[in-house]
Amino acid sequence: MAVTIKDIAKATGKSITTVSRALNDYDDVSHETKLLVQRVAAEKGYTPNLWAQRLQKQRTETIGLILPTRGPRLGDPFFGQLIAGVGDKAGEYGYDLLVSTQAPDRDEMAIYKKKLQGRQVDGFIIVRTRRQDRRIDYLRQTDFPFVVFGRTEGELDYPYVDEDGVAGMAAIIEHLVRLGHRRIACITPPEELMFATYRLQGVQEALAQHGLDMDPALLRRGDLTQRGGFAEAQALLALPQPPTAIVACNDLMAFGAISAAQQQGFVVGRDIVITGFDDTPWAEHSNPSLTTVHQPIYEIGNMVCDMLIRLTQGQSLEQRQVLLKPRLIVRQSCGADAS
Amino acid sequence: MAVTIKDIAKATGKSITTVSRALNDYDDVSHETKLLVQRVAAEKGYTPNLWAQRLQKQRTETIGLILPTRGPRLGDPFFGQLIAGVGDKAGEYGYDLLVSTQAPDRDEMAIYKKKLQGRQVDGFIIVRTRRQDRRIDYLRQTDFPFVVFGRTEGELDYPYVDEDGVAGMAAIIEHLVRLGHRRIACITPPEELMFATYRLQGVQEALAQHGLDMDPALLRRGDLTQRGGFAEAQALLALPQPPTAIVACNDLMAFGAISAAQQQGFVVGRDIVITGFDDTPWAEHSNPSLTTVHQPIYEIGNMVCDMLIRLTQGQSLEQRQVLLKPRLIVRQSCGADAS
DNA sequence: TTGAAAGCGCTAACAA
DNA sequence: TTGTTAGCGCTTTCAA
Numbered sequence: 001m002a003v004t005i006k007d008i009a010k011a012t013g014k015s016i017t018t019v020s021r022a023l024n025d026y027d028d029v030s031h032e033t034k035l036l037v038q039r040v041a042a043e044k045g046y047t048p049n050l051w052a053q054r055l056q057k058q059r060t061e062t063i064g065l066i067l068p069t070r071g072p073r074l075g076d077p078f079f080g081q082l083i084a085g086v087g088d089k090a091g092e093y094g095y096d097l098l099v100s101t102q103a104p105d106r107d108e109m110a111i112y113k114k115k116l117q118g119r120q121v122d123g124f125i126i127v128r129t130r131r132q133d134r135r136i137d138y139l140r141q142t143d144f145p146f147v148v149f150g151r152t153e154g155e156l157d158y159p160y161v162d163e164d165g166v167a168g169m170a171a172i173i174e175h176l177v178r179l180g181h182r183r184i185a186c187i188t189p190p191e192e193l194m195f196a197t198y199r200l201q202g203v204q205e206a207l208a209q210h211g212l213d214m215d216p217a218l219l220r221r222g223d224l225t226q227r228g229g230f231a232e233a234q235a236l237l238a239l240p241q242p243p244t245a246i247v248a249c250n251d252l253m254a255f256g257a258i259s260a261a262q263q264q265g266f267v268v269g270r271d272i273v274i275t276g277f278d279d280t281p282w283a284e285h286s287n288p289s290l291t292t293v294h295q296p297i298y299e300i301g302n303m304v305c306d307m308l309i310r311l312t313q314g315q316s317l318e319q320r321q322v323l324l325k326p327r328l329i330v331r332q333s334c335g336a337d338a339s
Numbered sequence: 340m341a342v343t344i345k346d347i348a349k350a351t352g353k354s355i356t357t358v359s360r361a362l363n364d365y366d367d368v369s370h371e372t373k374l375l376v377q378r379v380a381a382e383k384g385y386t387p388n389l390w391a392q393r394l395q396k397q398r399t400e401t402i403g404l405i406l407p408t409r410g411p412r413l414g415d416p417f418f419g420q421l422i423a424g425v426g427d428k429a430g431e432y433g434y435d436l437l438v439s440t441q442a443p444d445r446d447e448m449a450i451y452k453k454k455l456q457g458r459q460v461d462g463f464i465i466v467r468t469r470r471q472d473r474r475i476d477y478l479r480q481t482d483f484p485f486v487v488f489g490r491t492e493g494e495l496d497y498p499y500v501d502e503d504g505v506a507g508m509a510a511i512i513e514h515l516v517r518l519g520h521r522r523i524a525c526i527t528p529p530e531e532l533m534f535a536t537y538r539l540q541g542v543q544e545a546l547a548q549h550g551l552d553m554d555p556a557l558l559r560r561g562d563l564t565q566r567g568g569f570a571e572a573q574a575l576l577a578l579p580q581p582p583t584a585i586v587a588c589n590d591l592m593a594f595g596a597i598s599a600a601q602q603q604g605f606v607v608g609r610d611i612v613i614t615g616f617d618d619t620p621w622a623e624h625s626n627p628s629l630t631t632v633h634q635p636i637y638e639i640g641n642m643v644c645d646m647l648i649r650l651t652q653g654q655s656l657e658q659r660q661v662l663l664k665p666r667l668i669v670r671q672s673c674g675a676d677a678s
Numbered sequence: 679t680t681g682a683a684a685g686c687g688c689t690a691a692c693a694a
Numbered sequence: 695t696t697g698t699t700a701g702c703g704c705t706t707t708c709a710a
Contacts, residue, residue, distance in 0.1 A: 002456065004687060015697045020689060030695060047456030051394040052687035055702050060390070062437075070427055071637075080419035087440040088409055096459070098401075099438045101426040117341065117386030120435070226624050259624045285565050285598045287626040298410075343703060354681045359705060369679060391703035394686050 003046045011040050023048075062096040063308055064121035066111060068128050070103045076224075076252065077280045078297060082149070085301020086125060093309050104130070109138060116144055122312040125149065125304050129194045147308040149300055152194055159311065161303050161322040165195050165277075168293040168326035169202030169247070172275050175291075175328060176245050177210050179336060181273065185218035185243035187232045187253050199249045199277065218243050222253045229256025237264055237272070244273065245334075251276035251283050251292055258286070258333065269335040279329050288332035295326070342385045350379050362387075393458075401435040402647055403460035405450060407467050409442045415563075415591065416619045417636060421488070424640020425464060432648050448473060455483055461651040464488065464643050468533045486647040488639055491533055498650065500642050500661040504534050504616075507632040507665035508541030508586070511614050514630075514667060515584050516549050518675060520612065524557035524582035526571045526592050538588045538616065557582050561592045568595025576603055576611075583612065584673075590615035590622050590631055597625065597672065608674040618668050627671035634665070 005023070009016045014033060022029045022037035023046075029037075054060050065086055067079055083099065090097045098121055102111045112135060115121050123145035126135050131153045139146045140158060148160040176184055186203050189196040204214055217239060222228040229248055233256065236243055246261075248254035254276030258268050266272045269288045276283060276292035283290035307317055330336050344362070348355045353372060361368045361376035362385075368376075393399050404425055406418055422438065429436045437460055441450045451474060454460050462484035465474050470492045478485045479497060487499040515523055525542050528535040543553055556578060561567040568587055572595065575582055585600075587593035593615030597607050605611045608627045615622060615631035622629035646656055669675050 002458065002687095006687075016687090017689080017698080018696060020687095021696090024689085028695060033695080045456070047453060049394070049687050050457040050459050051390045051399075052702090053689080055388070055390040055394050055686090055704090056688050056690085058702075067423075067426070069423075071423065077416060077419065079422075080416065083418070083422060083438060084406075084408075084410065084440060087406070087438055091440060097438050099422060099426055099436050101423060101430060114386060117384070118389040119341065120389050226620065230624075255621075255624050258626070262626060281565065282594075282621060285569075285594050287597070287601060341703095345703075355704085356681055356683095356706080357679085359703095360680090363705085367679060372679080388703050391686090392705080394688090395703080395705050397686075 081297040085298040089305035165198030166202035170206040171328040173206035181245040226256035229253030233257035233260035291334035420636040424637040428644035504537030505541035509545040510667040512545035520584040526561040565595035568592030572596035572599035630673035
């Protein structure tokens with residue numbers, strides 16, 4: 001069976017307490033005792049029982065990340081990069097990462113409650129925020145540590161990291177208008193997602209600034225998947241007056257839109273222009289390569305994790321709320337490179 | 340503060356023991372007591388302290404998945420889909436999933452030891468096996484539950500799920516030979532990965548069966564990334580006698596190879612043929628779409644998780660070792676569809 | 679049907 | 695510098 005602190009106490013002839021303190025390098029233990037205990041512990045291959053430690057310390061050194069989705073859709077590189085960013089940073093601190101999947105349905109809150117009240121994690125990272133987000137309401141009200149990737153409607157009195165979607169989309173529109181486009185379509189994310197609001201707002205404000213209006217027929221709601229982008233682009237291209245540019249609110253939908261356009265014989269970048277948002281690893285290598293807005297998801301994962309761990313340790317944050325400036329990445333799909 | 344079993348005991352006037360038994364629905368508690376206790380528990384919003392439960396029960400209902408990589412590379416959809424598959428299945432059982440990232444360096448084993456000996460998880464899922472895999476050696480020797488996605492050299496006396504890479508690559512080669520290709524190049528994974536061996540073996544056996552030899556100049560080692568595929572394909576295309584087909588051992592490298600070929604003005608599917616392995620979500624939508632071998636990673640994640648949980652519960656497995664038959668997916672990049 | 683008591687492995691206040 | 699003791703919240707004998 002497993003080696004416990006008790007075994008070491010017996011083997012060294014010291015008390016359990018002394019062993020505990022020696023192992024934790026307290027300075028009220030004699031040097032010799034410390035050496036002895038540590039040697040014996042190493043010999044016996046002692047590793048502390050974490051539940052016992054945690055039960056005692058009332059801290060878990062674990063952070064929770066509940067992915068708001070189920071099923072194979074996690075092929076979306078978004079989640080992989082995010083997990084990498086959060087997990088790597090957690091590892092640096094010696095923290096663990098508890099990952100669950102739970103679609104945003106009526107069971108969603110149960111899992112947060114269970115993990116919080118069961119004291120399984122010291123804090124949560126919240127991703128893919130809705131405009132009204134009960135996860136955030138709940139955590140705010142219980143006063144439990146959390147950091148958000150994204151924002152919500154209403155008062156933003158919690159720590160978050162987000163990229164400025166308004167500015168990002170505005171940059172895209174600016175660019176397209178400068179290239180001469182006037183009939184610009186937009187494929188948006190599901191309405192309940194907060195970033196849908198920001199990105200659409202960016203589109204509309206930038207258009208307005210150039211005296212352009214969004215034709216309601218050119219505004220279509222997608223589901224963030226390639227399949228969705230494909231379907232919506234098909235519908236747009238079938239209009240009596242099709243757009244000259246399609247602005248998709250994420251890369252995946254843009255890829256779907258490109259497929260749809262190509263399938264109908266369009267040369268993307270020449271006959272029609274398509275852009276994305278996220279700058280996934282694929283954007284650079286797709287054909288044509290995708291004009292998009294860069295979003296450093298891995299680094300954001302790093303940041304939110306770092307902030308959360310500091311919070312759980314009672315530290316205060318230098319920057320509680322971070323809004324990243326987006327960077328436009330011009331590639332071939334907008335035609336600027338193509339010619 | 341948190342509600343404990345003690346609070347409920349006080350509130351109901353029952354003993355701690357009785358409360359515990361009532362909550363766990365033991366049948367030596369009177370119906371009334373049970374109802375009373377459960378009502379009060381619900382009112383107070385009681386949730387068991389999992390650390391205490393686990394300390395007591397010596398079981399964690401948590402499984403460990405340590406991703407053998409670090410850094411932003413988890414954009415690889417492989418890991419996202421795997422986590423989804425494992426996580427969803429774990430959720431079905433009410434199990435948690437503990438995810439870590441740890442590159443296969445000399446610190447690698449420390450994290451396994453810590454989690455195992457700290458009794459943080461009931462079992463491990465091992466992925467991306469090396470030909471000689473110390474993770475498996477260690478777990479085998481400690482007799483700790485684990486299930487492997489992949490195989491190793493030597494005796495396969497542990498539970499695993501894998502897809503038959505030999506058959507998969509053979510199917511690709513068969514197909515290409517039938518299309519008339521004779522000069523076929525291969526971009527392989529890093530040598531230490533076990534599936535590199537199988538996939539290369541599949542290529543060579545299938546070639547041999549047609550009396551063809553692999554020109555050593557056409558065999559190049561990649562690193563599983565797009566960037567790597569790009570570089571190796573460039574080298575191949577610059578040969579005095581370039582290949583007519585490039586068989587990449589995963590989709591990512593195939594995408595890189597496609598980019599390289601296109602950049603040099605080749606029409607992929609006509610001037611050169613490129614294939615992948617995995618059938619990632621992107622393969623279908625790339626341009627040209629990618630001929631590849633399907634690997635149901637999400638489902639494999641489901642399977643290994645299911646097997647592992649059964650193992651940790653002391654159940655025996657109907658099928659301890661599963662070798663999945665691969666399915667060839669013919670699309671445009673091999674020229675069969677293109678015409 | 680219930681409760682008292684022990685103990686899971688550990689940490690920490692207090693005494694010696 | 696060390697050991698005694700209590701206790702984290704829970705489950706589980708054992709006795710009543």
